[in-house]
Amino acid sequence: MGLERIRNFVVNDLINLIVSLIVIVPVLVNIYLQNPTYALILMSLITMTIVINILYSKHLYKISLVENFHLADHRGNINESLKEHYFIKVTGIYDKIRKKWNDSYKNYLRVVNKRMVKQYTFESLNSSLSTISMILFLIIGFYDFTRNQVSLSNVFFFITMASIAFGPVTKIVSSIINWNAIGPIMLRVQDVFEETADNEEVSQNIKLEKNNISFEAISYEIENTKILDNINLEINANESIAIFGKSGSGKSTLANILMKVHKPTSGKVMIGGDNIENINSNGLRKNIGLMTQDGVLFSSTLLENLSIFDVMYNPLEIQSYINKLNLGDYLQFKSINDITIAESGRNFSGGQRQRLAMLRLFLKKYPILVLDEPTNHLDKKTGDIIIDNIFSVTATKIIITHDERVLKKADKVFELINGQLVLRRDVENGKVESHF
Template structure:
């Protein structure tokens, strides 16, 4: 999109509040007329009464009262204009921010594979604030000043056409200066905004990964990287300030000074016989009031540049197509899973899964094992619909996954991840996640994961606050809580992605018991690090470099003495060594 198209699109958001805009404009025009009336009344006083040394009391009082009333009316209607216009502007920003956020959370996960989270947050916060300045400051200022200049020009024409022509020469020159300023400042503002987004992204990543940075002694490297970005941002800002120092006031003041000298020269040559002292006073007053709005509009161009750059990025996020789902709203009838010749690649070049075939009946227990990078989590993501298979077919409950609507897919398939995200709210809020659930349903889910007794023992029960990231609960409790979170939805397929990797053997036993109960209600897919968790699985897929190299039940795979048998022996040896170490410490 060009800058003109971006600006027109931003202005189009005002159509929804056109009635509010019309009322604000009427207030603005009344305020402008009232402001111009003051110097006009002074001109009448000087030329008609002071010059003739005639001061009728009634007229003097009328002029004084008129001057005071015009000042009060100007201030009052200006306030009403600002109030209504700014209210409309803030409402527009809220709509834009909600539209961008609504589209961001609907994006496929692939859209976030290579985009830093800090950059996205920066766009949702800093860029929307820049847009607010467009409506609150730029548009408001331009409309107010254009109305004021227009009314003053009309008043000038009524006073003296000859002097008005002198002032009108100033306006085209100012327009040329403004155009030149906009052309030269646009690249600098765009660079400044991009660097600011990068700075926020690095700050976000650094704070989240602070323990890793300090552990790997990379403080100096990250500080150097941050310093380079801030230096580039500073250079862009210095360029902007240099342009501001040249274009904003000096050139405008120079043009205004030339116009002022021309007015004085005309008055000197013509004398009071042609141009009265009051007219000269009014013109000098109007010239000063024209100059300041012109300078103010020039200053607002910097905010306009920022707003256009921000609008470009926000519209890019807003216009990115959301995750595409099918149109079949039929609920998944059962938990049957079928993959036929499924292959997948994240970048279209490096294969992650190759020719995967598996059939899981409804109520079955499928386990996925393999070393890091074998494709286990990728296969789970395909089952969740986070990514589309590059080749082959994948059906859930006999229905092609690409035909399922978003609602059907999310109601039918649920996942518990290795490190589940916890909100800072209450335990109830973490289970409901925005849904309207009665406490009975929540307690039933907690009982299914053997967490109900613990929660009942808490002083606040379901209203217990979990703290930042759920840190008041242990890793095992967070896993059980995440499991309860998905059980309230009663999905047909439950996926556990390394859900037992970070928990102790006691909690693992609780998860195992919960899985045995859940198998009566749904199909269970477990990505396992600990092979003891999947000993009862109906089918175990052993993945290596994206291919299924072995599959079968636990005992049959052990008898084959292949890769699964090797993994099992390594874990048994590790467990034996750990037991010996405990005995030695005792």
């Protein structure tokens, strides 16, 4: 639905906007050559119409933001329910889940209706403004005719030209309204559009020789809301830092900037002294071992999952890390070649998925690790084992976590608050806070 609206804007509104601008200029020039006063009156009416539309469209933009939020919420509810259909069925909560669907859809429809009413109301107003302008020109023209300042033929000529001019103006203001209506949809694909195209001559098969990282004056904002504010952070090679903070404080945003998923509003990120803007995006990401909260797995065998990430086949090493990750009890009766993973790893528990997804981090030997709540879904015993293994790996580690066991083992601990990184613990320089 959203992409269709973007396509319609490009195919219809954008083309109409360009054609209208091409048409309106010679019309105004022609009128100006015939009668500068009438041309100035017409340009004043056109300017007033466009300014009113720009001011109103800001309001429409805000409504469209809310509409897009409710659409995402509704789709999220459906996707979540489809994913957990078995659980919903066997626990007898279908009626309540269906009510949740209905409520989210009603909220979406309510905002859609509000946006459509305002949009169509203003389009009608624009049409009325065009008619009023023609009537005003008719009155001025006949007034000048009665004073013998213009001929009757010139009056009708100016009215005709004004009518021709307002045709493109109507299309221009319609494009302005539609642009603000699809603006929030464009925000959702902003990350795709804002990423600078990689130079195809730059190899993706790069290997980072140095893994020290420097965030220099990094700021990131969305719609004038600052998520990160002038972040300066130096991470030494093979150093481990932990970051904690409230949900939505920008922890994941900082990691996404490192991986070139987001582009900072200002500032730069350096790895080994090289600006990441000059590094092939895909090649950079292949050097960063990412671990998400839920442990992403693909439906195939374990070995195929590992091969996706170019992990070399070494049965002994794989079995060794399976044991280190406390997966040996579950997998001990299976050959490594026969370990099958269902869609999204549904044949494993949350903790097992987390550890299986983490397996590649140890086998691939990434120079940089970004771990988002790595002890999520794990019991205390398994969590302790995982933490020990994480800190045994030689890599520069950025760990987003609230687990105090991780916070106490990291070289440095930062709290992200109000867009700023606040140092809470620095083992090397003797700064330690016992409670985070």
